[in-house]
Amino acid sequence: MTLIPFSVSARTAQLIGQQNFSSAEGAVIELVKNCYDADSNISIILFDNTDIDFKKHSLYIIDNGDGMTESIIRDNWMMIGTDNKESNYSTAGGRIKSGAKGIGRFALDRLGENSEMFTLPRNSTDGNYWRVDWNDFNQKGISISQVNAVLEPLSNLDYISTLTKISSLSSNLLEYISQNDASFNNGTIIKISNLREKWSEEEIFKLFENLEILIPPREQPSFDIALYSNKYPGSFGHLSGVYFDDYDYKLFANYLNDESKTVEITIYRNELDLRQIEKNYSKVFTRPTMKNFPYDFETFRSQYFTYSVPINELVKGHSEVDKDNLLEKIGKFDFSFYYLKNTKSDDKNESDTKKYPYKEFNSSSRRAWLKKFGGIKIFRDDFRVRPYGEYGEDWLKLGERQAQSPQGAGQRLGAYRIRPNQISGTVNISRLTNLSFQDKSGREGIQENEVFELFKSILKGIIAQFEKDRNQIMFSFSELFKETNLEELAKRQAEELARRILEEEANRKKNENQNPVHETDKGNERTNTNIPTPDEIALATGFQSQKVEIEEKDNEIRLLRSLSGTGLIVASFAHELRSLRTLLISRTDEMKTVLENLLEGYDMKNIPREDNPFVMLHHMREQDVQIKHWLDYSLSALRKDKRKRSNLNIEEYFHTFKSNWDNALKRRIVNLRIISKLKSSTHVRAFAIDFDTLFNNMLINSLDSFKRRKDNHSRDIEISFETDENLLKIYFSDTGAGLSKDYEKDPNDIFLPFETSKVDKKGNKIGTGIGMYLAKAIVEDYKGEIEILETNIGFKLGIYLPLRKESYE
Numbered sequence: 053m054t055l056i057p058f059s060v061s062a063r064t065a066q067l068i069g070q071q072n073f074s075s076a077e078g079a080v081i082e083l084v085k086n087c088y089d090a091d092s093n094i095s096i097i098l099f100d101n102t103d104i105d106f107k108k109h110s111l112y113i114i115d116n117g118d119g120m121t122e123s124i125i126r127d128n129w130m131m132i133g134t135d136n137k138e139s140n141y142s143t144a145g146g147r148i149k150s151g152a153k154g155i156g157r158f159a160l161d162r163l164g165e166n167s168e169m170f171t172l173p174r175n176s177t178d179g180n181y182w183r184v185d186w187n188d189f190n191q192k193g194i195s196i197s198q199v200n201a202v203l204e205p206l207s208n209l210d211y212i213s214t215l216t217k218i219s220s221l222s223s224n225l226l227e228y229i230s231q232n233d234a235s236f237n238n239g240t241i242i243k244i245s246n247l248r249e250k251w252s253e254e255e256i257f258k259l260f261e262n263l264e265i266l267i268p269p270r271e272q273p274s275f276d277i278a279l280y281s282n283k284y285p286g287s288f289g290h291l292s293g294v295y296f297d298d299y300d301y302k303l304f305a306n307y308l309n310d311e312s313k314t315v316e317i318t319i320y321r322n323e324l325d326l327r328q329i330e331k332n333y334s335k336v337f338t339r340p341t342m343k344n345f346p347y348d349f350e351t352f353r354s355q356y357f358t359y360s361v362p363i364n365e366l367v368k369g370h371s372e373v374d375k376d377n378l379l380e381k382i383g384k385f386d387f388s389f390y391y392l393k394n395t396k397s398d399d400k401n402e403s404d405t406k407k408y409p410y411k412e413f414n415s416s417s418r419r420a421w422l423k424k425f426g427g428i429k430i431f432r433d434d435f436r437v438r439p440y441g442e443y444g445e446d447w448l449k450l451g452e453r454q455a456q457s458p459q460g461a462g463q464r465l466g467a468y469r470i471r472p473n474q475i476s477g478t479v480n481i482s483r484l485t486n487l488s489f490q491d492k493s494g495r496e497g498i499q500e501n502e503v504f505e506l507f508k509s510i511l512k513g514i515i516a517q518f519e520k521d522r523n524q525i526m527f528s529f530s531e532l533f534k535e536t537n538l539e540e541l542a543k544r545q546a547e548e549l550a551r552r553i554l555e556e557e558a559n560r561k562k563n564e565n566q567n568p569v570h571e572t573d574k575g576n577e578r579t580n581t582n583i584p585t586p587d588e589i590a591l592a593t594g595f596q597s598q599k600v601e602i603e604e605k606d607n608e609i610r611l612l613r614s615l616s617g618t619g620l621i622v623a624s625f626a627h628e629l630r631s632l633r634t635l636l637i638s639r640t641d642e643m644k645t646v647l648e649n650l651l652e653g654y655d656m657k658n659i660p661r662e663d664n665p666f667v668m669l670h671h672m673r674e675q676d677v678q679i680k681h682w683l684d685y686s687l688s689a690l691r692k693d694k695r696k697r698s699n700l701n702i703e704e705y706f707h708t709f710k711s712n713w714d715n716a717l718k719r720r721i722v723n724l725r726i727i728s729k730l731k732s733s734t735h736v737r738a739f740a741i742d743f744d745t746l747f748n749n750m751l752i753n754s755l756d757s758f759k760r761r762k763d764n765h766s767r768d769i770e771i772s773f774e775t776d777e778n779l780l781k782i783y784f785s786d787t788g789a790g791l792s793k794d795y796e797k798d799p800n801d802i803f804l805p806f807e808t809s810k811v812d813k814k815g816n817k818i819g820t821g822i823g824m825y826l827a828k829a830i831v832e833d834y835k836g837e838i839e840i841l842e843t844n845i846g847f848k849l850g851i852y853l854p855l856r857k858e859s860y861e
Contacts, residue, residue, distance in 0.1 A: 060196045062189040064132075066161065074496060076249055077259045078438065079159035081266060083113045083242065085435055086157075088275055090117025091145040093234040097263075099251060099281040100221050106250035111163060112218060116239040118144070119173040122180055125203060129157060129182075132196070141484060148433035148482055161186040165246035172211040174238045179209030212236050225280045228290060234276075253284050261424065262442070264291045268431045268478045275434070298413065298421070301391040301522060305514045307363060309384040309485070314360040315514065319346075319521055321355055323393075328409035336532045341465075341524055366513030367506070381503045383486035387514055389428070389477040391470065391522075394419045407462065407533040408526060428477040428511070430498070432489070438496055440479075446472040448508055450515070461522050462530035468523035470515060479511065547599070550592035553584045557592075560584075640673040677715070699735040702780065703728050705743060706771055713751065720755060722767040729774035736780060736853060742830045747771070749823035750784050750849065756810065757788025757847065778855050783841070785848040791840070799840045803828040 073079040080097060087095035092115035101109040120129060141149055160167040165186050172179035184201040191199075215236055219226040229236065256279070263277050277291045300323035307315045329336070329352070336342050337349045346357040363379060364371040370379070394415055396405060427441030428448060440447050454469040461468045481489055488503035498504055560583055584592070647665055661667045706726045717724055751769065758767045765787060773782045791799055792809035801807055802824045831838040836853040 060132075062191060062194050062196045062199050064189075064196055066186075066189055073159055073162040076163055076251075077255070077262060078496070079162040080111075080113075080259060081262065081438075082159040084263065084266065084277065085150040087113065087115035087117055087240075088147065088435065089143065089149040090115060090119070090240065091143045091147060092117030092239060092275070094232065094276045094278065096225065096228075097259075097277075097279040098218070098222060098225055099256060099279075099283070101251060101281060101283045107246055109245075109247050109251070111244040111247060111251075113242040113244075114215065114218070114239070116234055116236045117174075119176070119238045119240055120171045120180065121173050121176075122203065122205065125171075125180060125182060130201065132158075148484060150433050150435045160184075160242070160244055161189075162248070164244035164248055166244070168243040168245075169240060170206070170209070170211075170214055171240040172206075172209045172238045176238070177208050179206040179211070180204065181206050211238055214241060222280045222282050222285065224285050224289060225278075228278055228280075232276075253281075253287065256281055256284065256288065260288050260291070262438075265425060265429065266436050267434055268436075268480065298418065299390045299392050300411075300413075301389075301518055303387075303389040303391075303514065303518045305387040305389075305517075307382070307385050309382065312360075313363050313379070315363050315366065316358065316360050317514065317517055318356060318358040319518065321352070321521075321525075323411065323522075324525075325409045325411045326353060326355070333409055333529065333532065335536065336528050339528050339532065341528045346521070347524060347528070361517070363510065366516075367509045370506070370509070376502070378503050378506045381488045382507055382510065383481070383488070385486065385507075386480045387477065387511060388480075389475065389515060389518060391475055391518065392418050392422060393474055394422060408529050422473065422476065426473065426476050428475065428479065430479045430481065432480075432486075433482050433484075434480075437491070437498060440497070441477075444473065448472075448512055448515075450475070450512070453512070460526075461519075462526035465523060465527050466520075468519050468526075470519055546595060550595040553588050553592035554596065557584050557589050640669050640676060644669050697737060697739050700738045700740060700743065702734045702736060702773055703730060705740065706773070709744075709747060709771075717769075720758070720767070722755065722758065722769060724751075725768065725770045727770065727772035729772060731775070734775055734780060734855070736834075736855065738834065742833070746827050746830050746851075747784070749827055753823060754786040754788055754847070757786060757790070760789040775855065780853045780855055782851040782853070783848065784851070785841075785843060785846060787846040790843075790845070790847050802840075803838075 073082065084095045084097070094116060096112070096114040098112040098114065099109065100112065103109060143149060167184050167186070169182040170179065171182070181204040182201060188199045189196070215229065216226070218241065219229055260279050263279060266277065267275055279288045279291065281288055299320075302320040302322070304318045304320075305315050306317075334349075337347075337352075341347065345351055346359070351357050363382075396410065396415065423444075427444040427446070429441035430437040439445055450470060450472040454471050457467050457469045459467040459469075483489075488501065489498045489507070491497070492499055644666065647669070656664060656666065706728075710724055710726050713724060754769050768787045770785050771782065773780065775781070791802070795801055795809070804825060807825070828838050831851055831853070834853050836851065838852075839850050841848040841850050
């Protein structure tokens with residue numbers, strides 16, 4: 053028996069290169085992947101294409117990766133079908149190599165007849181030059197082993213100098229390299245000449261677009277791509293990449309393929325205006341469909357939620373027929389999905405904008421973005437697998453699915469299906485964990501098999517989770533609109549009627565001034581049915597005034613709501629904080645007693661203070677006292693009696709106010725004086741918490757004012773009060789720095805919301821600008837007045853509150 057070897061014809065190279073890569077664009081992308089596999093930070097594509105004869109054009113692929121030693125070129129680069137990337141699947145930088153078949157270098161043959169390569173390994177001064185003429189593989193009757201490439205060692209190869217020489221062909225490329233933070237001390241430069249086809253501007257632009265979405269969207273990509281053309285210098289450049297920040301919904305699903313076999317899903321809602329919901333649509337949360345998680349108001353306010361679902365539930369019924377355990381072959385993956393509607397209305401119905409509190413967005417920019425980046429794309433180890441999602445290709449057949457159930461999101465529960473022209477997404481898989489997803493031989497897609505078909509169904513099941521969420525929400529808003537539309541119609545009619553009445557009255561007065569009515573005709577004038585009656589005018593005026601007042605109150609409520617977070621946190625831990633407060637002082641006293649018993653007879657005089665446990669306990673007790681004072685003050689604001697309107701004894705209130713602040717003020721060497729000029733006991737029917745907000749804000753402003761005053765001075769705050777007829781007059785003054793000179797022209801501007809003079813040295817505002825605005829709002833709520841008074845030192849305010857019960861009850 054004789055053993056004979058196989059012989060491979062040189063023509064095989066042509067089959068692998070020119071016919072394996074269906075397009076020149078795909079061949080360039082394959083070479084860019086090689087740059088990534090070499091741990092390069094960047095891949096640069098340069099078309100030197102100014103000559104009239106395209107055969108004289110050249111194409112450069114440049115990176116700053118690991119470079120290649122002579123042994124790597126001989127053993128890996130020159131070996132067809134090498135398994136190097138299959139056995140050494142990760143790079144030194146931790147990347148999973150995108151190539152595995154060992155035929156990527158034949159992309160060079162697809163692009164041009166001749167190829168040259170300069171390469172300098174990392175941390176080396178000696179490089180290599182490699183050259184091949186792909187026409188040599190066309191010789192008849194020879195085997196592939198009879199075709200040779202040229203390999204020359206290059207001692208002291210200056211990679212930057214070589215790169216600069218090439219960059220001189222393109223001023224844009226030279227500028228980009230000089231401004232790029234990445235170093236070019238090593239890497240590989242490939243030159244492809246005698247190109248097999250002419251690259252038009254349109255074809256280069258198509259390549260540019262595909263490179264833009266070659267890697268998955270990230271805020272800070274670890275791999276940059278740039279493309280330049282000498283013939284079209286202003287048309288191309290650095291690819292910015294894709295990052296989604298304008299969406300109505302975002303869904304992120306992660307399947308770890310662990311024992312639980314669950315998919316963790318996070319849904320982000322960004323479609324509806326939360327402020328509008330709180331103001332005009334809050335009744336929707338009383339509906340049975342919107343009472344429980346994840347549709348309740350608290351979840352809505354957080355704008356996202358996370359939950360887990362067993363993977364078999366995403367394809368209901370599959371587990372009963374999965375006799376081949378296809379689910380076990382899926383492997384871990386993650387899926388980011390974005391929904392961006394490109395028209396304001398879901399059902400193209402005029403009432404939709406009234407049914408649903410949509411956020412504003414730019415339709416034209418969304419349509420342009422979706423045209424470029426729409427569709428769901430697959431990425432394997434951070435590189436896109438073509439052609440999925442290319443130019444919006446609907447490989448999940450979502451269009452067919454939607455055509456079978458074309459209802460809008462608010463029309464019927466369970467019937468909503470997404471349209472494929474409103475979505476974008478990325479599916480991330482890996483050749484290490486998704487072994488059943490193998491490339492087709494032509495590298496254009498994944499081999500279609502049962503596992504991949506099941507994977508598609510799982511992805512559609514995940515999309516259905518989004519559809520269910522949006523469907524239930526929009527349906528609930530639609531039903532609410534049907535229930536409340538009669539009331540809204542009545543409000544609109546009343547608003548229109550009030551506007552018309554006031555307009556007619558204004559016109560009547562204008563005509564009356566121009567054409568005075570004789571005294572004897574005035575009685576007849578009012579009998580005209582087209583002229584509003586005094587009652588109608590009063591009603592219309594009151595309606596308009598109330599509308600303005602409600603709008604102002606709504607603005608104030610939104611402002612106050614933003615400040616309530618800290619109070620809610622303190623309130624939620626009130627019980628625990630009260631328990632802690634009772635232990636603060638006693639714990640150090642008890643520890644001191646224990647130590648004294650244990651150390652009885654032990655001489656502590658010679659122990660340094662920093663090592664003396666009694667000194668340490670003393671310092672701890674001082675800190676505990678400060679914490680207790682803060683807790684006393686904070687918890688006092690949470691007392692229920694402060695949130696009820698009561699007859700507030702003014703003198704008692706301010707003495708309590710002083711005692712609450714005493715310890716904090718002593719540490720700051722601040723003297724607070726309370727001066728009562730009342731002749732008898734005086735009460736105001738009010739909420740104690742309102743008075744706390746009013747005077748706490750003033751006192752805090754005074755403390756800040758003392759810091760701003762640089763000279764040595766006494767720190768005094770005085771609160772005095774007296775009655776004058778039916779007014780309670782309260783005067784608040786301090787000896788601080790006074791009102792900023794910036795407010796000399798309009799001192800009352802300090803009462804505007806977000807107005808503050810507290811800034812850092814860079815001019816950044818560090819104050820909230822809320823305190824004095826709230827003070828004025830509270831005083832006005834009690835039908836009172838607040839004014840800034842003249843004073844020689846510091847700052848002074850006067851507050852005047854009516855004492856008549858009916859004026860503020």
